[in-house]
Amino acid sequence: MGDDPEEGMLSWDESVFRDEHVFEIDYLPETFKHRKGQMESLTYALRPAVRGSRPLNVMVRGPPGTGKTTAIQKLFDEVGAQTADVRTLRVNCQVNATRYSVFSRLFEGTFDYEPPSSGISFKKLFGQIADKLVEDDRVLVVALDDVNYLFYENEASDTLYSLLRAHEEYPGAKIGVIVVSSDPALDVIEELDSRVQSVFRPEDVYFPVYDSPEIVDILEERVKRGFHEGVIGREILDYVATLTAETGDLRVGIDLLHRAGLNAEMRASRTVERQDVTEAYDKSKYISLSQSLSGLNDTERRLLEVIAHHDGEQAGDVYDAFHDETNLGYTRYSEIVNKLDQLGLINADYTSVDGRGRSRSLSLSYEKDAVLNRLD
Numbered sequence: 001m002g003d004d005p006e007e008g009m010l011s012w013d014e015s016v017f018r019d020e021h022v023f024e025i026d027y028l029p030e031t032f033k034h035r036k037g038q039m040e041s042l043t044y045a046l047r048p049a050v051r052g053s054r055p056l057n058v059m060v061r062g063p064p065g066t067g068k069t070t071a072i073q074k075l076f077d078e079v080g081a082q083t084a085d086v087r088t089l090r091v092n093c094q095v096n097a098t099r100y101s102v103f104s105r106l107f108e109g110t111f112d113y114e115p116p117s118s119g120i121s122f123k124k125l126f127g128q129i130a131d132k133l134v135e136d137d138r139v140l141v142v143a144l145d146d147v148n149y150l151f152y153e154n155e156a157s158d159t160l161y162s163l164l165r166a167h168e169e170y171p172g173a174k175i176g177v178i179v180v181s182s183d184p185a186l187d188v189i190e191e192l193d194s195r196v197q198s199v200f201r202p203e204d205v206y207f208p209v210y211d212s213p214e215i216v217d218i219l220e221e222r223v224k225r226g227f228h229e230g231v232i233g234r235e236i237l238d239y240v241a242t243l244t245a246e247t248g249d250l251r252v253g254i255d256l257l258h259r260a261g262l263n264a265e266m267r268a269s270r271t272v273e274r275q276d277v278t279e280a281y282d283k284s285k286y287i288s289l290s291q292s293l294s295g296l297n298d299t300e301r302r303l304l305e306v307i308a309h310h311d312g313e314q315a316g317d318v319y320d321a322f323h324d325e326t327n328l329g330y331t332r333y334s335e336i337v338n339k340l341d342q343l344g345l346i347n348a349d350y351t352s353v354d355g356r357g358r359s360r361s362l363s364l365s366y367e368k369d370a371v372l373n374r375l376d
């Protein structure tokens with residue numbers, strides 16, 4: 001089997017991949033390079049928990065795809081290996097974006113079954129979690145991953161307040177909180193209510209974007225585990241790293257390697273060539289767009305679609321089109337515009353309009369077709 005396209009694809013039992021699983025989104029890498037300082041700070045904050053005391057709270061910040069979630073997972077695994085007296089729970093706030101939903105997830109993590117679907121009050125839900133914690137004499141460490149979504153829904157202050165003041169209502173409950181934000185434009189502390197600010201003084205841990213040499217280093221490891229020897233040459237790896245560095249998101253590089261491998265297989269080739277990577281990049285570069293879209297509800301998707309068809313127009317005109325379709329009022333409309341803006345899906349910039357003062361114009365952050373294709 002050679003590089004001749006006439007020969008078709010590689011047969012089902014032939015592959016460029018040694019272990020394709022290492023390119024999956026939930027794969028936890030064995031080696032975690034270039035995050036030593038961050039891991040040390042996190043470990044420092046959690047040490048008291050391993051000794052049975054309340055840990056320090058932490059605020060983790062950094063752009064998407066810089067290893068924040070991976071760091072938390074590694075840390076929780078390490079704590080779990082030390083002691084069974086600390087319960088560690090990670091909540092994905094993109095999925096659980098309200099206080100009630102966060103606590104439902106904590107309930108599930110505590111009891112291994114979901115809270116009754118008939119619905120119980122928040123107070124009861126919280127009470128049961130806290131009672132169990134005190135009864136078992138365990139420390140709870142909660143990581144609110146992608147906490148920025150709680151801010152977009154205006155739920156962050158209430159959620160944190162409940163967690164941070166738990167010991168007052170439930171004496172003996174020891175809870176530590178790690179908030180993880182991937183929105184560089186969000187000032188977490190500043191955006192919290194003053195009643196929360198007064199009790200939340202977290203350790204600050206920052207995850208900068210990886211530079212090109214670091215990306216090469218990290219991806220090289222994935223290549224060794226994921227591909228057979230000789231499939232990805234040095235030059236190709238450098239090319240993948242350069243494209244990844246343009247986005248700053250390591251997930252792009254991992255996805256690129258995977259797709260480029262699949263492209264090579266389609267050509268019945270046992271080596272990945274530059275063209276396989278270039279073609280793959282057309283899809284991989286939109287990985288964060290796809291991820292942001294997956295967290296939107298139907299109304300939010302509808303508005304984004306309307307904006308796509310009115311790209312660059314004034315907020316008032318876009319509202320008219322949106323209202324015609326959904327009948328929703330201006331307040332709700334404005335809230336969704338803000339959310340789409342915070343998610344980096346649109347730019348809502350103030351511009352001067354003749355005779356109408358200043359007004360916001362709404363434009364897409366990505367190409368129109370890339371957005372519309374993914375909304376279908």
Ligand SMILES: Nc1ncnc2c1ncn2[C@@H]1O[C@H](COP(=O)(O)OP(=O)(O)OP(=O)(O)O)[C@@H](O)[C@H]1O
Binds near residue numbers: 027032033064068071
């Ligand atoms: N230092 C590293 N070594 C190996 N793999 C890494 C490293 N850093 C990140 N990754 C990988 O990159 C991908 C993105 O990492 P991760 O999900 O931890 O980023 P994140 O900062 O939490 O992103 P987001 O803010 O979007 O949640 C994952 O597949 C992860 O395995």
